[in-house]
Amino acid sequence: MEFEVVKECESTVQEKALS
Incomplete structure (x- = not known):
């Protein structure tokens, strides 16, 4: 759900790690 x-x-989180 x-x-x-x-x-x-x-x-x-992935975007933050990419930055």
């Missing part, structure tokens, strides 16, 4: 939220969180 909260899978979408986790996906968004992971996306943000």
